[in-house]
Amino acid sequence: MAAPPDTEQPAALSLELLPTDPLLLILSFLDYRDLVSCCYLNRRLNQLSSHDPLWKRHCKKYWLISEEEKSRQNQGWKAIFISTYADLGRYIQYYATLKKAWDDLEKYLGQWCPRMIGSLKESVKEEDLDAVEAQIHCKLPDDYRCSFRIHNGQKLVVPGLMGSMALSNHYRSEDLLDIDTAAGGFQQRPGLKQCLPLTFCIHTGLSQYMALESVEGRNKYEIFYQCPDQMARNPSAIVMFITGTSYFEWFTSYVNKVVTGGYPIIRDQIFRYVHDKDCVATTGDITVSVSTSFLPELSSVHPPHYFFTYRIRIEMSKDALPEKACQLDSRYWRITNAKGDVEEVQGPGVVGEFPIISPGRVYEYTSCTTFSTTSGYMEGYYTFHCLYYKDRFFNVTIPRFHMVCPTFKVSTA
Numbered sequence: 001m002a003a004p005p006d007t008e009q010p011a012a013l014s015l016e017l018l019p020t021d022p023l024l025l026i027l028s029f030l031d032y033r034d035l036v037s038c039c040y041l042n043r044r045l046n047q048l049s050s051h052d053p054l055w056k057r058h059c060k061k062y063w064l065i066s067e068e069e070k071s072r073q074n075q076g077w078k079a080i081f082i083s084t085y086a087d088l089g090r091y092i093q094y095y096a097t098l099k100k101a102w103d104d105l106e107k108y109l110g111q112w113c114p115r116m117i118g119s120l121k122e123s124v125k126e127e128d129l130d131a132v133e134a135q136i137h138c139k140l141p142d143d144y145r146c147s148f149r150i151h152n153g154q155k156l157v158v159p160g161l162m163g164s165m166a167l168s169n170h171y172r173s174e175d176l177l178d179i180d181t182a183a184g185g186f187q188q189r190p191g192l193k194q195c196l197p198l199t200f201c202i203h204t205g206l207s208q209y210m211a212l213e214s215v216e217g218r219n220k221y222e223i224f225y226q227c228p229d230q231m232a233r234n235p236s237a238i239v240m241f242i243t244g245t246s247y248f249e250w251f252t253s254y255v256n257k258v259v260t261g262g263y264p265i266i267r268d269q270i271f272r273y274v275h276d277k278d279c280v281a282t283t284g285d286i287t288v289s290v291s292t293s294f295l296p297e298l299s300s301v302h303p304p305h306y307f308f309t310y311r312i313r314i315e316m317s318k319d320a321l322p323e324k325a326c327q328l329d330s331r332y333w334r335i336t337n338a339k340g341d342v343e344e345v346q347g348p349g350v351v352g353e354f355p356i357i358s359p360g361r362v363y364e365y366t367s368c369t370t371f372s373t374t375s376g377y378m379e380g381y382y383t384f385h386c387l388y389y390k391d392r393f394f395n396v397t398i399p400r401f402h403m404v405c406p407t408f409k410v411s412t413a
Contacts, residue, residue, distance in 0.1 A: 023048055032058045032081065052076045059084070062092055064099050087126075091146035094248055098143070101255040102150050108259045113268050116159060121152040121178050132179055136186045138194055138212040141221050143248035153178035162199045162208075162254065163263065163272035165293060167309060167368060168351075172206060172297065173269065174199040191216065191236035191411050192226060198247070206297045208243055217412035223250045225296040229410065231303060239301045241294075242407045264291065264311070273311050281399035285320035286357060288382075289313045290401040295368075301408060306375075308403040309368040312350075314382070314396075318360035325358040326384040329393070333380040338373035356387070374405040 027035060027048060035058075038049040055077035059065040063084045065077075073080055088095055109116050129145050153176040154161050162174040177185070177200055185197040185207070193216055195209040208225055211218040218224070223244035229237040244250025257263050264271050273291035280289040291311045298307035316324065333345040348354075355363040369378065379400035386392040 020048065024051060024054070027051070027054055028057070032062070050078060052078050054078075055081045062096055063088070064096055064103075088146075088149065091142055091149065094143045094146040095149075097252060098147050098248070099150055101252050102147075104259045105255045112265045113159070113270065115268060116154075116161060119154040119157045119161070119175075121154060123149050124152045124179055125149075128179060132183045135183055136196070136212075138186075138196075140196075140212070141210075141247055143246060144210070147247065147251060148179050153182070156181070156200070156202060158202065159269040160199070160201065161270075164269040165272060165295060165309065167366065170204075170295075170298065172201050172204050172295075174201050174206070174208070189236065191238045198223065198250075204297050210247060217409055219245070221246045223247065224409075227296055227300060229302050230300050236411070238411045240409045240411060241296045241299075241405070242409065271311075273309075276401065279399050279401045281397040283396040284394070285317040285324050285359075286326075286384075286396050287313075287315050287317070288396060288398050289315075290399060292401055292403050294403065294405055296406075299405070301410070304372045304374075306371045306373070306403075306405045307368065308370070309366060310378070310401065310403070311364060311366045312398070313362060313364045314355070314357060315362045316357045316359055320359040322359060323386070323388040325356065325387045326394075327356045327387060328354055328363075328382050328384055330383045331380065331398075332383070333378055333398075335369065335376065335378050337371045337376040350382075357384070369403075371403070375403060377402045 023045075027038065030038070032055075035049050035054060038045045040046070059070070059077050059081050063081070065080055065084070070077065070080060075083070085092070091098075106117065106120070126149075129140060129148065133140055155178075156175050158173050160173040160175040162176050164173040165171070177197055181200070182197055185200070187193065187195045187197075187209070192209060194213040195211055195218075197207040198210050199206075199208045201207070206225065208223055211220060211222045211224075214220045218240065222240075222242060223246075224240035224242050226238045226240055228235070229239055244253070258270055262275070264273055264275075271293075273293050275289065275291040279291075280287060282288075289312070291313075293309050293311075295307045295309060299305055314328075316326075328350060330346065330348050331350055333343075335343045335345065351365050351367055353365070355365075357363060369376075377400055378398075380398045381395040382398065383393060383395055386394075
Protein backbone atom coordinates (compact mmCIF):
# COMPACT_ATOMS: atom_id res chain seq x y z
CA MET A 1 0.00 0.00 0.00
CA ALA A 2 1.30 3.48 -0.92
CA ALA A 3 2.09 5.92 1.95
CA PRO A 4 -0.27 8.91 2.24
CA PRO A 5 1.18 12.12 0.83
CA ASP A 6 2.56 14.62 3.32
CA THR A 7 0.13 17.51 4.09
CA GLU A 8 1.40 20.90 5.11
CA GLN A 9 0.06 22.34 8.38
CA PRO A 10 -1.20 25.98 8.09
CA ALA A 11 1.09 28.49 9.72
CA ALA A 12 -0.10 29.80 13.08
CA LEU A 13 -1.75 33.19 12.80
CA SER A 14 0.53 35.80 14.27
CA LEU A 15 -0.34 39.34 15.33
CA GLU A 16 2.88 40.39 13.66
CA LEU A 17 1.36 39.37 10.33
CA LEU A 18 -1.93 41.27 10.69
CA PRO A 19 -2.16 44.67 9.04
CA THR A 20 -2.31 47.67 11.37
CA ASP A 21 -5.71 49.03 10.32
CA PRO A 22 -7.73 45.85 11.09
CA LEU A 23 -5.97 45.59 14.45
CA LEU A 24 -6.79 49.18 15.32
CA LEU A 25 -10.40 48.56 14.34
CA ILE A 26 -10.56 45.57 16.70
CA LEU A 27 -8.97 47.57 19.51
CA SER A 28 -11.49 50.38 19.02
CA PHE A 29 -14.24 48.07 20.34
CA LEU A 30 -12.43 47.28 23.60
CA ASP A 31 -13.26 48.87 26.93
CA TYR A 32 -10.53 50.86 28.64
CA ARG A 33 -9.65 47.95 30.96
CA ASP A 34 -9.04 45.58 28.04
CA LEU A 35 -7.15 48.27 26.17
CA VAL A 36 -4.80 48.66 29.12
CA SER A 37 -4.37 44.87 29.34
CA CYS A 38 -3.29 44.77 25.70
CA CYS A 39 -0.35 46.99 26.56
CA TYR A 40 1.19 44.08 28.50
CA LEU A 41 0.78 41.32 25.88
CA ASN A 42 3.57 42.17 23.45
CA ARG A 43 5.46 45.07 21.99
CA ARG A 44 3.26 45.55 18.95
CA LEU A 45 -0.02 45.61 20.91
CA ASN A 46 1.62 47.96 23.37
CA GLN A 47 2.37 50.37 20.54
CA LEU A 48 -1.07 50.05 18.95
CA SER A 49 -2.93 50.41 22.26
CA SER A 50 -1.23 53.75 22.72
CA HIS A 51 -2.72 55.02 19.45
CA ASP A 52 -4.22 58.29 20.71
CA PRO A 53 -7.55 58.27 18.79
CA LEU A 54 -8.44 54.98 20.53
CA TRP A 55 -8.77 56.87 23.83
CA LYS A 56 -11.05 59.59 22.52
CA ARG A 57 -14.18 57.45 22.96
CA HIS A 58 -13.26 56.57 26.54
CA CYS A 59 -12.57 60.21 27.45
CA LYS A 60 -15.99 61.21 26.17
CA LYS A 61 -17.82 58.21 27.62
CA TYR A 62 -16.40 58.24 31.14
CA TRP A 63 -15.23 61.83 31.69
CA LEU A 64 -17.39 63.82 29.21
CA ILE A 65 -14.26 65.47 27.80
CA SER A 66 -15.07 67.57 24.72
CA GLU A 67 -12.80 68.60 21.86
CA GLU A 68 -12.72 72.11 23.33
CA GLU A 69 -11.65 70.78 26.72
CA LYS A 70 -8.93 68.68 25.08
CA SER A 71 -7.60 71.75 23.30
CA ARG A 72 -7.63 73.70 26.55
CA GLN A 73 -5.66 71.00 28.35
CA ASN A 74 -3.22 70.73 25.41
CA GLN A 75 -2.79 66.98 25.92
CA GLY A 76 -3.51 63.83 23.94
CA TRP A 77 -6.58 61.71 24.58
CA LYS A 78 -4.66 58.93 26.32
CA ALA A 79 -2.81 61.37 28.58
CA ILE A 80 -6.12 63.06 29.52
CA PHE A 81 -7.76 59.70 30.29
CA ILE A 82 -4.87 58.57 32.48
CA SER A 83 -4.59 61.86 34.41
CA THR A 84 -8.35 62.03 34.97
CA TYR A 85 -8.46 58.40 36.04
CA ALA A 86 -5.69 59.04 38.54
CA ASP A 87 -7.89 61.71 40.15
CA LEU A 88 -11.41 60.30 39.71
CA GLY A 89 -10.92 56.64 38.86
CA ARG A 90 -12.76 55.31 41.93
CA TYR A 91 -15.90 57.09 40.67
CA ILE A 92 -15.77 55.91 37.05
CA GLN A 93 -19.14 54.10 37.27
CA TYR A 94 -20.89 57.25 38.51
CA TYR A 95 -18.99 60.24 37.20
CA ALA A 96 -20.40 60.63 33.66
CA THR A 97 -24.04 60.35 34.80
CA LEU A 98 -23.60 62.68 37.77
CA LYS A 99 -21.57 65.20 35.75
CA LYS A 100 -24.24 65.28 33.05
CA ALA A 101 -26.94 65.71 35.70
CA TRP A 102 -25.10 68.69 37.19
CA ASP A 103 -24.44 70.19 33.73
CA ASP A 104 -28.08 69.79 32.71
CA LEU A 105 -29.24 71.28 36.00
CA GLU A 106 -26.94 74.31 35.70
CA LYS A 107 -28.10 74.93 32.14
CA TYR A 108 -31.74 74.72 33.20
CA LEU A 109 -31.24 76.96 36.22
CA GLY A 110 -29.44 79.51 34.08
CA GLN A 111 -32.57 79.82 31.96
CA TRP A 112 -35.30 79.57 34.60
CA CYS A 113 -33.77 80.25 38.05
CA PRO A 114 -30.62 82.30 37.38
CA ARG A 115 -30.20 83.59 40.95
CA MET A 116 -29.84 80.01 42.18
CA ILE A 117 -26.66 79.49 40.12
CA GLY A 118 -24.71 81.84 42.38
CA SER A 119 -25.45 79.67 45.43
CA LEU A 120 -23.68 76.58 44.04
CA LYS A 121 -20.28 75.84 45.56
CA GLU A 122 -17.14 74.67 43.77
CA SER A 123 -15.99 71.06 44.03
CA VAL A 124 -14.10 69.63 47.00
CA LYS A 125 -10.88 67.60 46.92
CA GLU A 126 -10.34 63.98 47.87
CA GLU A 127 -8.55 64.97 51.06
CA ASP A 128 -11.57 67.05 52.13
CA LEU A 129 -13.84 64.02 51.82
CA ASP A 130 -11.31 61.82 53.59
CA ALA A 131 -11.16 64.34 56.45
CA VAL A 132 -14.94 64.25 56.84
CA GLU A 133 -14.88 60.43 57.01
CA ALA A 134 -12.26 60.66 59.75
CA GLN A 135 -14.38 63.24 61.58
CA ILE A 136 -17.62 61.23 61.59
CA HIS A 137 -15.96 57.77 61.75
CA CYS A 138 -18.08 56.52 58.85
CA LYS A 139 -17.40 55.86 55.18
CA LEU A 140 -19.20 58.06 52.65
CA PRO A 141 -20.67 56.23 49.63
CA ASP A 142 -18.76 56.73 46.37
CA ASP A 143 -21.75 58.20 44.52
CA TYR A 144 -22.08 60.90 47.20
CA ARG A 145 -18.34 61.61 47.11
CA CYS A 146 -18.40 61.77 43.32
CA SER A 147 -21.19 64.37 43.29
CA PHE A 148 -19.25 66.57 45.69
CA ARG A 149 -16.16 66.31 43.51
CA ILE A 150 -18.32 68.17 40.95
CA HIS A 151 -20.21 70.60 43.23
CA ASN A 152 -19.95 71.00 46.98
CA GLY A 153 -23.68 71.52 47.49
CA GLN A 154 -24.82 75.12 47.92
CA LYS A 155 -24.80 78.01 50.35
CA LEU A 156 -27.58 78.25 52.95
CA VAL A 157 -29.86 80.54 50.96
CA VAL A 158 -33.41 80.82 49.73
CA PRO A 159 -34.51 79.40 47.35
CA GLY A 160 -33.02 75.97 47.93
CA LEU A 161 -31.76 73.78 45.11
CA MET A 162 -33.76 70.74 46.24
CA GLY A 163 -37.17 72.34 45.84
CA SER A 164 -39.73 74.49 47.60
CA MET A 165 -43.31 74.26 48.83
CA ALA A 166 -45.58 77.10 49.95
CA LEU A 167 -49.00 77.39 51.55
CA SER A 168 -50.66 80.44 53.07
CA ASN A 169 -49.09 79.77 56.48
CA HIS A 170 -46.26 77.37 55.66
CA TYR A 171 -43.09 77.62 53.57
CA ARG A 172 -40.33 75.11 52.90
CA SER A 173 -37.24 75.43 50.72
CA GLU A 174 -34.47 72.82 50.93
CA ASP A 175 -30.78 73.57 50.39
CA LEU A 176 -28.34 70.86 49.32
CA LEU A 177 -25.84 70.98 52.18
CA ASP A 178 -22.10 71.38 51.56
CA ILE A 179 -19.89 68.65 52.97
CA ASP A 180 -18.73 70.55 56.08
CA THR A 181 -22.25 71.59 57.09
CA ALA A 182 -23.49 68.05 56.52
CA ALA A 183 -20.67 66.65 58.67
CA GLY A 184 -21.57 69.12 61.41
CA GLY A 185 -25.11 67.74 61.42
CA PHE A 186 -24.07 64.08 61.44
CA GLN A 187 -26.27 62.22 63.94
CA GLN A 188 -25.31 59.64 66.55
CA ARG A 189 -28.37 59.98 68.77
CA PRO A 190 -30.89 57.13 69.06
CA GLY A 191 -33.43 57.22 66.25
CA LEU A 192 -31.04 58.84 63.76
CA LYS A 193 -27.88 56.95 64.58
CA GLN A 194 -25.19 57.23 61.86
CA CYS A 195 -27.33 59.42 59.62
CA LEU A 196 -25.94 62.28 57.52
CA PRO A 197 -28.17 65.25 56.57
CA LEU A 198 -28.30 65.91 52.83
CA THR A 199 -30.69 68.87 52.82
CA PHE A 200 -31.85 71.54 55.23
CA CYS A 201 -34.72 74.04 55.31
CA ILE A 202 -33.95 77.27 57.13
CA HIS A 203 -37.64 77.95 57.85
CA THR A 204 -38.80 74.56 59.15
CA GLY A 205 -35.58 72.83 60.22
CA LEU A 206 -36.58 69.90 57.98
CA SER A 207 -33.82 67.69 56.55
CA GLN A 208 -33.51 64.66 54.35
CA TYR A 209 -31.03 62.19 55.86
CA MET A 210 -28.90 59.41 54.37
CA ALA A 211 -28.26 56.31 56.48
CA LEU A 212 -24.54 55.48 56.43
CA GLU A 213 -25.08 52.13 58.13
CA SER A 214 -27.86 49.53 58.31
CA VAL A 215 -29.07 50.27 61.83
CA GLU A 216 -32.42 51.03 63.53
CA GLY A 217 -34.41 49.41 60.72
CA ARG A 218 -32.83 51.40 57.90
CA ASN A 219 -31.08 50.08 54.80
CA LYS A 220 -27.57 51.35 54.18
CA TYR A 221 -27.56 54.56 52.08
CA GLU A 222 -31.36 54.88 52.23
CA ILE A 223 -32.57 58.50 52.15
CA PHE A 224 -35.58 59.70 54.13
CA TYR A 225 -37.48 62.48 55.88
CA GLN A 226 -37.87 61.92 59.59
CA CYS A 227 -40.81 62.93 61.74
CA PRO A 228 -41.49 62.05 65.40
CA ASP A 229 -43.84 59.27 66.42
CA GLN A 230 -46.27 61.42 68.39
CA MET A 231 -47.80 58.49 70.28
CA ALA A 232 -44.51 56.97 71.45
CA ARG A 233 -43.13 57.78 74.88
CA ASN A 234 -39.57 57.41 73.63
CA PRO A 235 -38.41 60.60 71.84
CA SER A 236 -36.04 58.50 69.70
CA ALA A 237 -39.01 56.77 68.06
CA ILE A 238 -39.33 58.30 64.62
CA VAL A 239 -41.08 57.59 61.34
CA MET A 240 -39.02 57.68 58.14
CA PHE A 241 -40.65 58.65 54.83
CA ILE A 242 -38.36 57.10 52.19
CA THR A 243 -37.28 59.37 49.32
CA GLY A 244 -34.44 57.35 47.77
CA THR A 245 -32.52 54.09 47.90
CA SER A 246 -29.12 55.67 47.18
CA TYR A 247 -27.67 59.13 46.64
CA PHE A 248 -27.17 58.40 42.92
CA GLU A 249 -30.81 57.41 42.39
CA TRP A 250 -32.11 60.21 44.63
CA PHE A 251 -30.15 63.02 42.97
CA THR A 252 -30.38 61.97 39.31
CA SER A 253 -34.12 61.24 39.46
CA TYR A 254 -34.72 64.66 41.04
CA VAL A 255 -32.63 66.45 38.40
CA ASN A 256 -34.42 64.57 35.63
CA LYS A 257 -37.78 65.73 37.00
CA VAL A 258 -36.53 69.32 37.11
CA VAL A 259 -34.93 69.59 33.65
CA THR A 260 -37.79 67.78 31.86
CA GLY A 261 -40.35 70.21 33.30
CA GLY A 262 -41.78 67.69 35.75
CA TYR A 263 -41.70 70.32 38.50
CA PRO A 264 -43.13 73.81 37.88
CA ILE A 265 -41.01 76.95 38.24
CA ILE A 266 -42.88 79.55 40.31
CA ARG A 267 -41.27 82.88 41.25
CA ASP A 268 -37.77 81.62 40.35
CA GLN A 269 -38.16 78.54 42.55
CA ILE A 270 -38.52 74.83 41.88
CA PHE A 271 -41.82 73.67 43.37
CA ARG A 272 -42.07 69.95 43.93
CA TYR A 273 -45.59 69.40 42.65
CA VAL A 274 -46.04 66.16 40.72
CA HIS A 275 -48.32 66.36 37.70
CA ASP A 276 -49.99 63.29 36.23
CA LYS A 277 -50.40 63.95 32.50
CA ASP A 278 -53.70 62.07 32.54
CA CYS A 279 -55.02 64.31 35.30
CA VAL A 280 -56.58 66.83 32.91
CA ALA A 281 -60.25 67.54 32.10
CA THR A 282 -61.66 69.86 29.45
CA THR A 283 -65.20 71.20 29.55
CA GLY A 284 -66.01 73.32 26.50
CA ASP A 285 -63.21 75.90 26.25
CA ILE A 286 -61.97 75.47 29.83
CA THR A 287 -59.25 73.00 30.85
CA VAL A 288 -58.52 72.03 34.46
CA SER A 289 -55.29 70.24 35.43
CA VAL A 290 -53.98 69.25 38.87
CA SER A 291 -50.55 68.66 40.48
CA THR A 292 -50.05 67.27 43.98
CA SER A 293 -47.40 66.95 46.68
CA PHE A 294 -47.03 65.18 50.02
CA LEU A 295 -45.76 67.23 52.99
CA PRO A 296 -43.93 64.98 55.49
CA GLU A 297 -43.25 67.82 57.92
CA LEU A 298 -47.02 68.26 58.46
CA SER A 299 -47.83 64.53 58.54
CA SER A 300 -47.70 61.76 61.08
CA VAL A 301 -48.16 58.00 61.06
CA HIS A 302 -49.15 57.72 64.73
CA PRO A 303 -51.77 59.14 64.88
CA PRO A 304 -52.54 58.72 61.15
CA HIS A 305 -52.56 62.18 59.59
CA TYR A 306 -51.29 62.48 56.01
CA PHE A 307 -51.04 66.01 54.65
CA PHE A 308 -51.21 66.76 50.93
CA THR A 309 -51.22 69.96 48.94
CA TYR A 310 -52.54 70.37 45.42
CA ARG A 311 -52.15 73.06 42.79
CA ILE A 312 -54.93 73.60 40.27
CA ARG A 313 -54.60 75.32 36.90
CA ILE A 314 -57.73 76.64 35.18
CA GLU A 315 -57.24 77.85 31.62
CA MET A 316 -59.55 79.05 28.85
CA SER A 317 -58.51 78.37 25.27
CA LYS A 318 -57.07 81.40 23.49
CA ASP A 319 -59.30 80.51 20.53
CA ALA A 320 -62.49 80.86 22.57
CA LEU A 321 -64.91 83.62 21.62
CA PRO A 322 -64.81 86.77 23.79
CA GLU A 323 -68.38 86.20 24.92
CA LYS A 324 -67.24 82.93 26.55
CA ALA A 325 -65.63 84.93 29.39
CA CYS A 326 -66.98 83.73 32.74
CA GLN A 327 -66.54 83.92 36.51
CA LEU A 328 -66.16 81.10 39.02
CA ASP A 329 -68.96 81.08 41.60
CA SER A 330 -68.52 77.91 43.65
CA ARG A 331 -66.80 74.56 44.01
CA TYR A 332 -67.93 71.04 44.81
CA TRP A 333 -65.58 68.30 46.05
CA ARG A 334 -66.06 64.59 46.53
CA ILE A 335 -63.17 63.31 48.69
CA THR A 336 -62.58 59.56 49.12
CA ASN A 337 -59.99 57.92 51.36
CA ALA A 338 -58.39 54.46 51.01
CA LYS A 339 -61.17 52.88 53.10
CA GLY A 340 -63.83 54.18 50.73
CA ASP A 341 -65.14 56.79 53.18
CA VAL A 342 -66.57 59.74 51.25
CA GLU A 343 -66.77 63.39 52.26
CA GLU A 344 -68.57 66.03 50.18
CA VAL A 345 -67.63 69.69 50.37
CA GLN A 346 -69.34 72.69 48.76
CA GLY A 347 -68.50 76.35 49.10
CA PRO A 348 -68.27 79.72 47.38
CA GLY A 349 -65.25 80.54 45.21
CA VAL A 350 -61.79 79.06 45.68
CA VAL A 351 -59.36 80.16 48.45
CA GLY A 352 -61.52 83.23 49.00
CA GLU A 353 -61.44 84.34 45.36
CA PHE A 354 -63.90 84.38 42.46
CA PRO A 355 -61.60 84.43 39.43
CA ILE A 356 -62.67 85.66 36.01
CA ILE A 357 -61.59 83.44 33.12
CA SER A 358 -61.38 84.86 29.59
CA PRO A 359 -59.83 83.58 26.33
CA GLY A 360 -56.12 82.80 26.83
CA ARG A 361 -56.19 83.57 30.55
CA VAL A 362 -54.83 81.18 33.20
CA TYR A 363 -55.75 81.10 36.88
CA GLU A 364 -53.82 78.95 39.38
CA TYR A 365 -54.26 78.38 43.08
CA THR A 366 -52.97 76.12 45.83
CA SER A 367 -54.93 74.37 48.57
CA CYS A 368 -54.53 71.33 50.81
CA THR A 369 -56.25 68.35 52.35
CA THR A 370 -55.54 65.60 54.88
CA PHE A 371 -56.37 61.90 55.02
CA SER A 372 -56.42 59.44 57.88
CA THR A 373 -55.29 56.80 55.38
CA THR A 374 -52.06 56.68 53.37
CA SER A 375 -53.85 57.51 50.14
CA GLY A 376 -57.04 58.99 48.75
CA TYR A 377 -58.45 60.92 45.82
CA MET A 378 -60.52 63.99 45.04
CA GLU A 379 -62.79 64.97 42.17
CA GLY A 380 -65.55 67.48 41.60
CA TYR A 381 -66.58 70.50 39.59
CA TYR A 382 -66.64 74.30 39.53
CA THR A 383 -69.78 76.29 38.81
CA PHE A 384 -69.32 79.33 36.55
CA HIS A 385 -71.64 82.01 35.22
CA CYS A 386 -71.19 83.79 31.89
CA LEU A 387 -70.30 87.48 32.05
CA TYR A 388 -72.25 88.31 28.90
CA TYR A 389 -75.27 86.19 29.85
CA LYS A 390 -75.38 86.49 33.63
CA ASP A 391 -78.30 84.11 33.99
CA ARG A 392 -76.38 81.30 32.27
CA PHE A 393 -74.59 78.87 34.64
CA PHE A 394 -72.53 75.80 33.83
CA ASN A 395 -70.28 73.26 35.57
CA VAL A 396 -66.63 72.56 34.72
CA THR A 397 -65.22 69.14 35.63
CA ILE A 398 -62.28 68.79 38.01
CA PRO A 399 -60.47 65.55 37.07
CA ARG A 400 -59.98 62.87 39.68
CA PHE A 401 -56.51 63.14 41.21
CA HIS A 402 -54.88 60.64 43.53
CA MET A 403 -52.62 61.41 46.48
CA VAL A 404 -50.36 58.69 47.88
CA CYS A 405 -48.03 58.82 50.87
CA PRO A 406 -44.48 57.60 50.11
CA THR A 407 -43.19 54.37 51.63
CA PHE A 408 -42.38 54.78 55.31
CA LYS A 409 -40.67 52.86 58.11
CA VAL A 410 -40.75 53.09 61.87
CA SER A 411 -37.36 53.31 63.55
CA THR A 412 -36.45 50.33 65.71
CA ALA A 413 -34.41 52.51 68.10
